[in-house]
Amino acid sequence: MILIVDDSPQNIISLKEVLEINHFIVDTASSGQEALKKVLKKSYILIILDVQMPGMDGFEVAEAISGYSKAKDTAIIFLSAVNTDIKYITKGYSSGGLDYITKPVDIDVLLLKVKTFYKIYEQNQKLNNMQNSLLEEIEFRKDAERKKDEFISIVSHELKTPLTSIKGYLQVLERSIDQSDAATVKTRLNKVQQQVEKLNVLVADLLDISKIESGRLKFNLNYFSFDNLLDNILDVMEQAYPDFKIVRNGLAGQNIFGDEMRIEQVILNFITNAIKYSPGTKEIQTFVNLCDDKIYFSVKDFGIGMSKEHQQKVFNKFYRVEETSHRFQGLGLGLFICENVIKGHNGTIGVVSKQGEGSEFYFYIPIHPSTDKK
Ligand code: ATP
Numbered sequence: 001m002i003l004i005v006d007d008s009p010q011n012i013i014s015l016k017e018v019l020e021i022n023h024f025i026v027d028t029a030s031s032g033q034e035a036l037k038k039v040l041k042k043s044y045i046l047i048i049l050d051v052q053m054p055g056m057d058g059f060e061v062a063e064a065i066s067g068y069s070k071a072k073d074t075a076i077i078f079l080s081a082v083n084t085d086i087k088y089i090t091k092g093y094s095s096g097g098l099d100y101i102t103k104p105v106d107i108d109v110l111l112l113k114v115k116t117f118y119k120i121y122e123q124n125q126k127l128n129n130m131q132n133s134l135l136e137e138i139e140f141r142k143d144a145e146r147k148k149d150e151f152i153s154i155v156s157h158e159l160k161t162p163l164t165s166i167k168g169y170l171q172v173l174e175r176s177i178d179q180s181d182a183a184t185v186k187t188r189l190n191k192v193q194q195q196v197e198k199l200n201v202l203v204a205d206l207l208d209i210s211k212i213e214s215g216r217l218k219f220n221l222n223y224f225s226f227d228n229l230l231d232n233i234l235d236v237m238e239q240a241y242p243d244f245k246i247v248r249n250g251l252a253g254q255n256i257f258g259d260e261m262r263i264e265q266v267i268l269n270f271i272t273n274a275i276k277y278s279p280g281t282k283e284i285q286t287f288v289n290l291c292d293d294k295i296y297f298s299v300k301d302f303g304i305g306m307s308k309e310h311q312q313k314v315f316n317k318f319y320r321v322e323e324t325s326h327r328f329q330g331l332g333l334g335l336f337i338c339e340n341v342i343k344g345h346n347g348t349i350g351v352v353s354k355q356g357e358g359s360e361f362y363f364y365i366p367i368h369p370s371t372d373k374k
């Protein structure tokens with residue numbers, strides 16, 4: 001937008017008309033003070049400024065504007081009487097472009113200058129945008145670098161914890177063997193096994209992530225019994241977590257098409273999360289349902305739950321709810337892997353949760369391959 005500042009209404013009208021015919025948007029001010037007020041409120045690409053005005057003259061206006069951050073890219077064309085000493089023009093104004101035209105105004109020259117300033121403005125905008133996106137990119141990369149470092153230190157820590165316990169158990173195990181205490185040997189071996197299993201899951205998750213990243217997560221698709229799979233999983237989970245009651249609701253009642261091991265991985269992730277994030281509770285619920293050739297499965301807990309904001313992000317890679325991350329161990333990979341597995345089955349994954357009341361994680365997947373539907 002252009003601002004014309006002139007104390008003579010005739011000058012304003014004629015200039016405004018010419019500029020508007022040439023598709024410029026024009027605003028006007030009839031004094032220096034009025035111009036300053038407008039510049040404070042709006043951004044102008046160009047100000048056409050009469051030098052000789054009663055009260056504040058054009059140079060004073062330009063000097064004042066030079067201090068406004070809003071006008072830092074605004075150019076000024078002075079309209080001056082023939083003999084005005086041009087050297088004053090640059091005084092105090094260094095931000096935008098400057099030029100002058102002597103009165104009486106040659107409209108063609110004025111239009112040419114206006115167009116030039118617009119072009120410069122547009123180029124400046126482009127440069128600014130480019131600079132901004134470069135700065136954003138730099139910030140993004142710095143952030144990614146920081147996240148990577150953080151990730152490496154978390155992974156090392158997560159790997160170190162079971163390793164340290166294994167080392168400890170092996171030392172005491174040696175002692176129990178020396179004392180030929182078979183019962184203690186057995187319990188300690190069991191502990192070692194549990195820690196090895198933890199390591200195994202961690203490493204498997206990390207490998208899955210690298211497969212997902214490079215698009216190498218492949219599925220071994222076949223028809224399998226969802227009900228049998230769930231029975232087996234629940235048996236194992238009940239043995240591993242004897243304090244938890246895992247209630248089973250509903251049946252699939254028919255075979256479904258998918259990668260059984262990957263679906264098992266999703267169900268296990270849902271259940272282990274439900275148990276992990278529900279300290280002090282004793283029950284979780286599972287639901288199975290068949291509807292419109294899709295199988296629905298969900299795990300509902302009565303644990304810490306989470307806010308809406310977190311619900312949208314928990315499926316992101318490495319995302320963990322900050323406020324609770326120090327209480328619970330994890331890498332923030334489980335749900336990211338689940339989402340990729342479910343998407344690989346043309347399904348949907350989601351969560352319904354309320355902070356302090358609990359969460360229900362669910363997925364839907366088609367029970368037949370898409371080509372079977374014909
Ligand atoms: P891991 O990689 O070992 O699974 P994790 O459990 O932190 O680590 P995800 O399973 O991806 O990672 O879960 C991401 C985050 O979502 C968790 O850190 C936790 O904050 C939140 N979350 C997941 N399940 C639940 C749940 N049932 N109740 C409350 N919060 C949950």
Ligand code: MG
Nearest residue numbers: 273330334335
């Ligand atoms: Mg998890």
